[in-house]
Each structure stands twice: as structure tokens, then as C-alpha cells.
Amino acid sequence: xxxxxxxxxxxKDLCNDFPQSRAILDWKKEGKKVVAWVxxxxxxxxxxxxxxxxxxxxxxxxxxxxxxANAYLYINTCxxxxxxxxxxLRKQYDYLDGLAAGATCDGSRRLFDVxxxxxxxxxxxxxxxxxxxxxxxxxxxxxEVEEFKxxxxxxxxxxxxxxxxxxxxxxxxxxxxxxxxxxALRKVDNPPIxxxxxxxxxxxxxxxxxPQFNDLLRQLLQELKGRVxxxxxxxxxxxxxxxxxxxxxxxxxxxxxxxxxxxxxxTGTRYFWRLVENNKVDPLAAIARRYLDNTPCARMNPWDxxxxxxxxxxKEYRVQGAVTEIIRYCVPYxxxxxxxxxxxxQIGVPVLELDVEYGMGETGQIKTRVEAFLEMLQGREAx
Amino acid sequence: xxxxxxxxPRIQQMVKILENILAHRHKNPTYASEELYYxxxxxxxxxxxxxxxxxxxxxxHTVMSPLEVFYGMGIVPMHLExxxxxxxxxLGNYAEFFDAARxxxxxxxxxxxxxxxxxxVIQNSLPRxxxxxxxxxxxxxxxxxxxxxxxxxxxxxxxxxxxxxxxTREVEYFTKELKRLVQFLEEQTGQKMDYDRLSEAVARSQxxxxxxxxxxxxxxxxxxxxxxxxxxxxxxxxxxxxxxxxAVEYFELVRDEIKxxxxxxxxxxxxxxxxxLTLFLPPSYEWKLMDWMEQEYGAVSVMEPYCSWWxxxxxxxxxxxESIAEKSFYRSLVRQMHGPSEGIIEDAVQAAIDYKADGSxxxxxxxxxxACALIRSMKDALKDDVGIPMIALDxxxxxxxxxxxxxxxxxxxGFFEMLEDTx
Ligand code: SF4
Ligand code: SF4
Numbered sequence: 001x002x003x004x005x006x007x008x009x010x011x012k013d014l015c016n017d018f019p020q021s022r023a024i025l026d027w028k029k030e031g032k033k034v035v036a037w038v039x040x041x042x043x044x045x046x047x048x049x050x051x052x053x054x055x056x057x058x059x060x061x062x063x064x065x066x067x068x069a070n071a072y073l074y075i076n077t078c079x080x081x082x083x084x085x086x087x088x089l090r091k092q093y094d095y096l097d098g099l100a101a102g103a104t105c106d107g108s109r110r111l112f113d114v115x116x117x118x119x120x121x122x123x124x125x126x127x128x129x130x131x132x133x134x135x136x137x138x139x140x141x142x143x144e145v146e147e148f149k150x151x152x153x154x155x156x157x158x159x160x161x162x163x164x165x166x167x168x169x170x171x172x173x174x175x176x177x178x179x180x181x182x183x184a185l186r187k188v189d190n191p192p193i194x195x196x197x198x199x200x201x202x203x204x205x206x207x208x209x210x211p212q213f214n215d216l217l218r219q220l221l222q223e224l225k226g227r228v229x230x231x232x233x234x235x236x237x238x239x240x241x242x243x244x245x246x247x248x249x250x251x252x253x254x255x256x257x258x259x260x261x262x263x264x265x266x267t268g269t270r271y272f273w274r275l276v277e278n279n280k281v282d283p284l285a286a287i288a289r290r291y292l293d294n295t296p297c298a299r300m301n302p303w304d305x306x307x308x309x310x311x312x313x314x315k316e317y318r319v320q321g322a323v324t325e326i327i328r329y330c331v332p333y334x335x336x337x338x339x340x341x342x343x344x345x346q347i348g349v350p351v352l353e354l355d356v357e358y359g360m361g362e363t364g365q366i367k368t369r370v371e372a373f374l375e376m377l378q379g380r381e382a383x
Numbered sequence: 384x385x386x387x388x389x390x391x392p393r394i395q396q397m398v399k400i401l402e403n404i405l406a407h408r409h410k411n412p413t414y415a416s417e418e419l420y421y422x423x424x425x426x427x428x429x430x431x432x433x434x435x436x437x438x439x440x441x442x443x444h445t446v447m448s449p450l451e452v453f454y455g456m457g458i459v460p461m462h463l464e465x466x467x468x469x470x471x472x473x474l475g476n477y478a479e480f481f482d483a484a485r486x487x488x489x490x491x492x493x494x495x496x497x498x499x500x501x502x503x504v505i506q507n508s509l510p511r512x513x514x515x516x517x518x519x520x521x522x523x524x525x526x527x528x529x530x531x532x533x534x535x536x537x538x539x540x541x542x543x544x545x546x547x548x549x550x551t552r553e554v555e556y557f558t559k560e561l562k563r564l565v566q567f568l569e570e571q572t573g574q575k576m577d578y579d580r581l582s583e584a585v586a587r588s589q590x591x592x593x594x595x596x597x598x599x600x601x602x603x604x605x606x607x608x609x610x611x612x613x614x615x616x617x618x619x620x621x622x623x624x625x626x627x628x629x630a631v632e633y634f635e636l637v638r639d640e641i642k643x644x645x646x647x648x649x650x651x652x653x654x655x656x657x658x659x660l661t662l663f664l665p666p667s668y669e670w671k672l673m674d675w676m677e678q679e680y681g682a683v684s685v686m687e688p689y690c691s692w693w694x695x696x697x698x699x700x701x702x703x704x705e706s707i708a709e710k711s712f713y714r715s716l717v718r719q720m721h722g723p724s725e726g727i728i729e730d731a732v733q734a735a736i737d738y739k740a741d742g743s744x745x746x747x748x749x750x751x752x753x754a755c756a757l758i759r760s761m762k763d764a765l766k767d768d769v770g771i772p773m774i775a776l777d778x779x780x781x782x783x784x785x786x787x788x789x790x791x792x793x794x795x796x797g798f799f800e801m802l803e804d805t806x
Contacts, residue, residue, distance in 0.1 A: 074755035110756035335527030338488030
């Protein structure tokens, strides 16, 4: 692998040891508040407009026994939710001023329930998130966001103004646009950034103040000019499935001889793909619309809107094979899997299905299965 | 036999077996309500069988779908999870179905009720509905099952999105979803909704709710006046017959039987020793466990906060769709499974007090994430607020291979002994 650009090293340094990472602790040192969100249906802009740092709730980048969490959340809760709770029970999230959740899936809503019962956190809020894209759903979600705003105002003791929301939209949109630029670089034959590195960057985008992140990403985009991340040519892969934070998992896939050029993950494209329209009279409505309409999670109905995003990505990024990672007990993605595999096979894209636990990095089994998959892919190309 | 011809003989076989069970019950009577339960099961599946034979419109639907609307439209409902589950139980072909689900690509971690459903669809064992209605009540599995069914059958369907919290705006949203459903059904059947018939169904549903509450009041008595089977049978009847005269008659009969015992001061079983709060559902392949508890340990289920508890709320026949929408926020199972945890935990604590429970049993169905996630919170609440112990029994709601009855009996023996010692 080529040398790590300076800005990327800085980003890593600021986000190492999450959730006890420097970027967050520095913010706290200034006496300011931090609210964690779970998951991508919670509007960050509203939290930011209250002068609070929004960070994405996450677990640990290791496959652990999760003994603490298992005692409070049953073993059949997805390991993402258990990993988050485990960190909280081990006091790694003690600095949090709040937790804002979306009632998006059984895993995340029960994480919120159990958190509420056992982790003392001053601000707790859960939003009802419709599963449809209809106008009625938009109206409901808009009102949910309004209520969330009111609750945050009370908690922070400030009035969230339209101006404040517009500024937050501006900053978040900038993050999204910069991430788009970064991802666009992956369309070329020998991308300047690997899939593992890309995930580290997107992870950082929701784990530090966005203006600081934007500056570093702008610098990185300059530094990537002329770089080749991994010697090519290599089979071009997409990663999709349940939440994935550990870049070592992608690293393992790439180590086997591939390059991951795109993802359909809520920690990747689905986090930043759409912008909030910032020319609207009512910024809150614009925010609500974007969050519900964003490239969907497997929870949304109809499911083929998700499929469409996957298919578009495959075409745009010239994907040759897909790796689907499903966290055990992640029901929304597990149910989509047979249908997704069939559709991708129909367009000639083979799928490697991996049942994983959240936090998993490289394992012997993953290595063997990825190697076999790549061999098969290369065999097809040679034919 | 080709796969395509499996549905008809399988439903016929189910009806035959149920008829035999019913005949056996008639010969060996216990409670009239238990006989009526089997009569209703025969009637329900026979109606589906006849609809298949006569090519009448069948709507396949997931649990807690608004039955009143289907009955209001005069179409034949087929409860997808119950029908596939009943098929596996009666025909005893679990292994065949689970294998089919696995080859389709569903991971073993997805709820077995839904793996079974997918399997009966893949294998064409389930009568093919004309369209399906599915909802996110009661969990992610129900909300996702419909996608595969639509794809496999290539039939139309509509998904009903029931929001998370019980607020006015969320009830309004769900009412609009139901309006969309009516429109969908009208398009599919070419018939108009008969609103008078719908209002009548709503009135009957309200009657069932009142009877449920009346029964719940009577069940506070010591000794407990209902047998353990009663709550299970009642739950199934309500799942299949909400909004019908059959449901009203069944619940009236249950109420009368219980009332008679209360008036006489006798219990549902000869000697009551332990009053148990049942949390979540015993495995469908092992309802006998509930009989065994009664017979061997005098353990009666005094209340089931998940499946027999209806919170406050009433239906108004003059506002049928609004009422049906609202019901899905306070009715049993949905309120508890698809709502914030405070609801079920507070209900359980209150029930433990009101029903003077000695202990509680939590059926930890491995495929059910939202039920299991609250085991610890529930255990602590019952211990701290009421001082009663809880045992969590690992099991699967359908798959007998995971936790055989013997194993569960062994664990329960220890639990009852512990309860005895602490008395
Ligand atoms: S989507 Fe899957 S991984 Fe994410 S919280 Fe829900 S169940 Fe867990
Ligand atoms: S048992 Fe649990 S997971 Fe399965 S369908 Fe019922 S609520 Fe869903």
C-alpha cells in the first residue's frame, strides 16, 4: 500500500480509540454537549443547530464476547446493538449528554429501551420513523422532527432558529459533497483510495465536528492526486448489508487481491448520498424530507428502492462482484438477502454472502471464502 | 407429486386432522370452550379449503392485520403465519420446511415463524392467496416477510405501516394507511367496501375487547378460574376471528365458564399451588407444557401481559377505520411488542400485583428479538418492584429441535422447587 497522506493520518489520530477519541474529548473539554444518534434516520442538523456535537453511536472494532451487554440485551439482539451497549456499560460513553434514536428496527429500538433502563443519560429521545415514502409518511416524520427539535431546545436551553438550521444544513451538505468527490475518485481503474480507507474516512465524518472534518477532507482530496492505493488490476467489488464500522473487514477483503470500489452501507453511501435542499423557506421540512427520502435502509418499503440504489452503484462503479455482510440477527437485511442475490445474479454480478458479527475484522474463514470468490471472479473474467 | 399440486391436498389434510381432533374432543369433553375452539379451527381452515376449491378471493395477511376490514369486504382471510404454523404442527413436516427456507437463503437467525411461512410459499404448500396484506406489527420479520411472498407468488400486495408510539398523529397516519387498504381491496376485488358491514364488524370487535377485559377482571380471583390452555386458545381465536359473531360467541362462552367457577369458588384446576405470570408465548409445538405445569405442579397462568392484556381504548362503530387504527395501539401483543418498553414492563408489574403472582416464566424464543431484549429489564422490574422471581426458558416458537419439551420441563421443575422453598 502507498504512503498514508498527512490529512488521513490526522483524521485517524483524531478518531482513534472511538468512542474515547480525541476529537470528541476535545469538544467536551470546551464544556460543550455531545448527543449520540442511532441510526441514519435521526437528523444531525437539528442537533448541530442546538450547539451540540452529534456523533454516531457505534460499537467496538473487535469481535468481543460482549458479556456485559449479553446480560442486559439478550444474545439474539444484533451484535451491533449489543456492542454499543457493552461500551456504555463499560463507561466508554459516560461523556454523552444524550442519545437520540430512531425507531427504525427492532435492534435499534430495543437498544434504546435497554439504554434508557440502565445507562443514566440526561437527554433521551426516540423518533417514530415511517417505513414508507408517501406524502402522509413525510408529514408524520416532519412532525416527529419538529417534536425532536422542541425537546432539544428545552434540553439545551436555546431556541433553534431557521438560520441555525440553514447553517447546519450548509455544513452537513458540504460534508456530503466532499464525500461524493472522494467516492467519485473510486470510479477510475486504479483508485487513489482503498475501500478500507474510504470507510475510515466516512466513520470520521460522524465522529468529529463537521467543519474540522471538512477541512481535513478538502486537504485529503488534494493529497490524493496521483496516488494509487493498491497495485492493480484487481477485481472491483461492492460491499453491502448490515452496519459496518470496522475497516479491517474491508481490508481483509482487499488483502485477498480485490479492491472495494463502492458500498451500499449505512456507514457509507447511504449516510451521505443525498443532500438537503437548502433553498427552502422551511429548513426543518427540507431536513425531514431528505432523511426519509435518503437512499433507504432495508427497513423501508417498497424494498426495491434499495435495490435500485444497489444497481445504480454497480453500474456507475463498474462492480464485478458483491460481498454482502449480514450481522447475525439483523433481520431487515437478512430478509432482503435472497431477493438481492437473485437480482444481482440476473445481471451477472455474483454475490458472496458472509454471516458476520459486528466488529469482526479479518478471520481465517473470511479470508478463505473471499479468496475462493475472487478466484471464481477471475476465472469468469478470463473466459 | 409436483410442487404445484401440494397446496390443495395439504389444506385438505389439515382440515381432516382437525376434524379428527374435534371428534376426539366431543368424545372426551373437558370444557365447552375447548370444543368450540376446535370447531372454530375446523371452520376457519375449511373455509380456506372451500375458497381454494371454488376459486374465491383469498387475502393472505400477517398477524394483527385489520381483520374487520376483510370481513367487511366479504373476502376470505388467511392468516399467513398461523396457517403455515398450523400446517407444520399438524402435518409434522418441520424439517422439510426449514430445509426449504434454508435453501432459499433465509438465515437460521430469522424468526422461525417467518422461515416456515417462506417455506410453505416456496413449496407451494400454502393455498395461493390472490393478494397479500402485511404490516410491521409486530416486528421486523413481519414487515419484511411480505417482500419475498410477493416476489415468489408474483401477486399484488399492500404493506401497512403502523408507527411506533401511541400518539394522535400516529393513529391518524395509520388510519390513512387503512384508507389506502380499503382502496387497494376495492381495486383488487372490483367491489365496494360495505361500510355498514364494516361498522358491524367493529361493533363485534369492541364486544370482544369488552369480554377480554371482563374475563381479565374475573381472572383476578383466587383460585384462578381459567385453565392455562384458555389464554392460548383465546389468543388464536381473536387472531383469526376478530370482528365476527363467532369470536363474540366464543368469548361469551369463556366468560360464562369462568364466571361460573368464580361464583362457585372453584379454580380452573383442582389444586392451585403457584400463580404464574406468563411472559411471551410458549412454543407452539409444546403447548402441552402448560397442561403439564397445571397437572404436576398446580401452576396456573394468572395473567399474560404480552398476549391477554388490553390497555385502555374503545372502538366506535361510527368511526370504523379510525377505531381499527387505534385498536392496534392498545390491543394485546402489538402494544407490548411494537411500542416502547415502558408499556409492557409497567403492565407486567401491575399484573403481578393485581393477580398476586408468585413467579413468572419468560419464554425466550430465540428468533424473537424484541421479546427477548427485555428479559433482563423485566426480571429486574419484577424483582425490584414486586419481589417475584422470573425464569427465562430458552426455546424456539416453532422449531422443536432447538429446545425439546423435556429440557424445558427439567428447568421448570427446578424453578417450581425454588418457588416452593420460598413460600
Ligand atoms: S439494521 Fe440490523 S444491524 Fe442495524 S440495528 Fe437494525 S438489526 Fe441491528
Ligand atoms: S415471534 Fe417475535 S420475531 Fe417472530 S414474528 Fe412474532 S414477534 Fe416477530
